[in-house]
Amino acid sequence: MSQSSFMLNSKIAEVIKNINKVIVGKEDAVILSMVALLAKGHVLLEDVPGVGKTMLVRTLAKSMNCEFRRIQFTPDLLPSDVTGVSIYNPKTTEFEFRPGPILGNIVLADEINRTSPKTQSSLLEGMEEANITVDGRTVPLKHPFFVMATQNPIEYEGTYPLPEAQLDRFLLKLKMGYPSYQEEMEMLARTSGTHPIDSLDPVMTLEELAQAQESVRGVYVDRTIEQYIVSLTSATREHPDVYLGVSPRGSMALMKAAKAYAYIYDRDYIVPDDVQYVARFVLPHRLIMTSEANFEGKTAEEVIEELIERTNVPVQRNVSE
C-alpha cells in the first residue's frame, strides 16, 4: 500500500530516514506517525508491549529535537501526575506550578487503559483543548503537541477501556505488529553495541515542523475529493454491521489526515489514494459495531476495507461548480 514509487517530501524523507536508523521496518507506522504529527493529531497505538512503540516515539522526538515526555499509566496514577501541580514555595510564599509530563512536545502515554477514567480524561482533555486547567489556572500546552498513547489490547485484565467518545480524540489508531524474522535479526544486530538512538542527530527543527504543519493546512482538497470522503463516511452509517457510524468529526479527521499524507508525498493536493490509505487508520476506531457483528467476529477494519472497495472513486472533473 505504500507509495514508495512516488516522491516523498524532501524534509520528511530526511526525518523518516533518520527514524529508520533506529526502527527496523514499520514503514507504515513511521509514515502514519508523521501524518498525525503534521496534521496536529494524536495517535493511539494498540499493541502488546515490547514491539518498539516507545522507541518509535523517542526516535521521532529526537529527530525533531523535541521535548519528549513519557507517562506510564498505572491504576493509581492521579490526574495531577499528568498535568502537574501547584506547590507552595515558602521562599516566595506563593504557589508555584510544577508542570506535569503533558507539558512536553511529544508525549508518550504508555498503557493508557490501565489507569482510571479520571486520569485518562485529564490527558484526553489536554489533547482536545490544547491547554489544561490546573488549580483554576489555564496553562497552554506546548507547540507542537503530539500524544502517542499506547494501549494493551483490551481483553487483558485490569484495564479501563477508553470510552468510544474518547477514542475519536485520536486521529489515528495503529498497530505495530511483530517484526518479521529478518527485521528482528537486524534489530538484534543494531542494538548489540551502543543503541543507535544515542547517536541520533536531530534533522528537523521545531520551526520547520510548524512550517510543515502550516503547509499541510494549505493542501488543496477538490470538491470531488470532499464528495468522496463524505461518501465513505456516510456509507459507514448505513452499513448493516455498524451500530454507530463515523461522525462528521470523523470526516474532518479523514480529510486532515489525507492532507498530511499528501504533503508527505510532496503533493499539494489530495488524490483518492490518500483518502483510501489513511481511512484504514482514521475510521475503524470511530465505528461501533453491532453486537451481532462482534459475535461473528467481524471487525471494523473489515467494514472499512469493504466500503473502500465498494465506494465509487471520482475519476472525472467535477463540472457542477
Place this chain on the structure above:
Amino acid sequence: MKKLLLSLIYIGGFFLLLEWLWPLGILTNTQNTGVFYLYAAFCFFLAFMQVRWYIAVPLKLLGLIFILDGLFIPERIFSSGWWSILYEQLMFNAEAVWAQEWWNFTAFFRSLLFLVLLWLVSYLLHYWLVIARRALFFIILTFVYITVIDTFTPYEAQGAIIRTFVLAVFVLGLLQLEKEVSDDDRKEIKWKTAILALAPLVGAVLLAVAAGTALPKFSPQWPDPVPYLENVTGGAGTGDGEGGVQKVGYGENDSRLGGAFVQDDTLVFQAIVEDRQYWRAESKDQYTGKGWEDTLEEPVTGRDPGDIGYSLFEETVETDPSQGFIDFTEEADFGKLLYPYGMTTIGNLENPLEIDLHTQTGEMETRSGGDSVQPASYTFDYGAPAFDLRQLREAGGEDPASVREKYLQLPSSVTERTKELASEVVSEYGNRYDKAKAVESYFSSNGFEYSTTDVEVPEAEEDYVDQFVFETKKGYCDNYSTSMVVMLRAEGIPARWVKGFTGGEIKETDAELFGENLNAYDITSANAHSWVEVYFPDIGWVPFEPTQGFTNNADFTSGTDTDSGEPERSEESPEVEAPDQQQEGNPQQIGEEEGTDGSAESGREEGFLRNLLWWLVPAVILILPAVLYVTRLRWLSWYYGRRLAKKETPDTFQAAYRHLLVVLDKKVQKRGEGETLRAYAKSIDRRFETVDMQHLTTQYERLVYRKEERLQRTGLSELWENLIKKALS
C-alpha cells in the same frame, strides 16, 4: 508463428465468405461475379495486412470506383463526362431511396451497395476471427445459409457443404490452437511444435472427409421441401419467382430468358388421352434479343366451347380423331385452356366459363364475369395431326402477308454470325421442311449440352441466341427453341415460339373414359416446356422440337413412295414414334423434362433481383450500425487520438484519458469501483511493462483533483497512442 496461425485462420475465413458469394452469381444472374470475389479478397487482404486506415480506406474506395467504372461507366475515368454520369446515377438512386422505391435502383447502385456490403463484411469477419477470435457463430450461419440456398434455389450445395465443413473444422481448430498459444505468452511456439499440433488437425479433417465420402449414405428421408410444402399449403406458384426462389413452372413473362432453375415436381394437371400429347398454351411472336413478347391483339370473345373453330393447320392435314380429359390441380391458375394439337371442341366445363380466343397466339383464356378463372376440368375432342412429309416438302406458294409481317421479325441484336450460321446449316436443303429439320437437328450435336443449372443470362449488350449458340452452348428448352426460331427467321422462314407442357409421365394405363381404354398422365410444373412452330403455306403451323432429349410430339407420315429418294438423312423421316418408345428411347427425358418455359425464369430473375435488393438495403442498414458498434472502440480511439495529437489541451487530454480507461476496462482489465486511477495505472503498467499509464494518470490527477487548467508536460499523445495500441492489440 502466431502470425502464421492468424493468417491461416484469416484465409479460412475468406474462403468461408466465398461460400456465401458463390451462389449469388448463380442465383441472381449477376454478371462479373469475379469482380466481387476479387474485391472481397482485396478487402480481406488489406485488413489482414493491417494496413493503416488512412491507406486502406482510400485504397478500398479506389478499388470500388474502378470496379464501378469498369462495369458501368463507359466514359474515361475522372473525365467530366464520368463525373456527370456518376452524379446522375447517384442523384437518381438517391431519389429512389428517398421515395423508397428500392426496385428502381440501377445496377450501378446495387453494385455499389453490394461492394460496400462486402467491405463491411470483410471488416466484420476480420473482427470476428482475428480480434474476437470467435468463428463458431459465423460457421453456423454459413451452414444455415448454404442449406437454405440449396433447398430453395437451384444452387447445388453439395460441394459447398463439404468445403464449408473442411474450412470450418480448420478454422475452429486453428482458433483453438491460437488461443492456447496466446494464453501462454512466454511459451514461444517452435515450428516443430506447430507442425506437430497442426498435423492431427489436418489428419482428422482429411479422415472425416474421406470417411464421409466413402460411407454409404441414406437417401433423403424427407420429401423435397419446396413441392411438399406447396402441396401442403395448396401453394400457388406458376413460377413467378416468389420470394426469389427460382423454380420451374408456367409463367406469363418471357421477356427475359435465361438463368438456372430448380426442379419442381408439383402436380399441375392430369390428362387422360390416348397418346402422350404436347399441351399447347400459347405462342409468342416478338423476339427482343433477351426473350419473347406478344404483339397485343384483341381476343375474339365468347367462343362456343362446342365449336372452337380454331385450328393451327389446314384441313388438308390428316387427323386421327380422339377424345381426352384434363383435370387441373390447385397448382394451375394461369387462366388458360391447355389443348393438344388439333383440338376441336371442349365439353363438360364445370362452370359456365367464357372463352376468349387470341387467334394469333392460340391462347384461350377462360373468364368468368371478366375475371380470369382456371377451369377445374374439361373434356375435349381432338384430331391428332399426322403431317404428310411429301406434302410438307412440296409446300410452296406465298406465305400470307399477315404471317410474313409478324413471324419474320428479328431485332437488331441478332448477330451476323447467327445469320451466317443459319444460312450455312440450311444451305444444302431446298425446301422449307428440310431446312427446318436441319436447324432442328443442328442442336442435337455440335457441342450443345442440356442443362438447367449452368445457364447464363445474356448481358446488357448480348443477344440471348448468340450467347447460347456460340458462347455457352448450355441450356434448356427456351434456349433451343428460341435459337431455332431466330435461325429460321433469319432464313426467311416464318416461325414462332410456343409454350405449354410436355406429355408428362404415364400414371395409369387403361384408364376408363368414354367407354374406351385410355392412358392417364401426370403433368407437373417440371413439364413446362417451349418448342417451335414453323409455318407452311396451305398446311399451317407445324410443331418442331429442337431441344435435346425431347422428341417431337406431332406425327409425320412418309405418305407415299417418294420418301426413299429423299436427300434427307435417314433419322429425320421416321419421326413416327409411339409415346412409350419415346420414354424408353430417351432415358434423359424423365430427368430432364423439367425444361420450363422461360417465363418462369425471367419473372423469377426479376423478382430475385428485386428481392436481393430488398435484402441488400436493410442488410447494409443493419450491418452498418453493427459494424460501427463493434468497432466503436477503434474509431473512437482514432477520434480521440486525432484530437489529442492535434492539440494537447486539458480538454482533449481528459477526453482521451477517459476513453483510454474505457478501452482498458473493456479489453485489458476491469477497474473495480473503488479502485483508484493510480492503483489501476500501476497494475496496467505492470501488465504492459511500461510506466506510461502512470505518467498519464499523474497528469490526469492534476487536472481532476487539483483543478489545474494547463498540462504539465507534453508528449502525452505519444504515451496515449502507445497504450491504446497495446490495449487494442
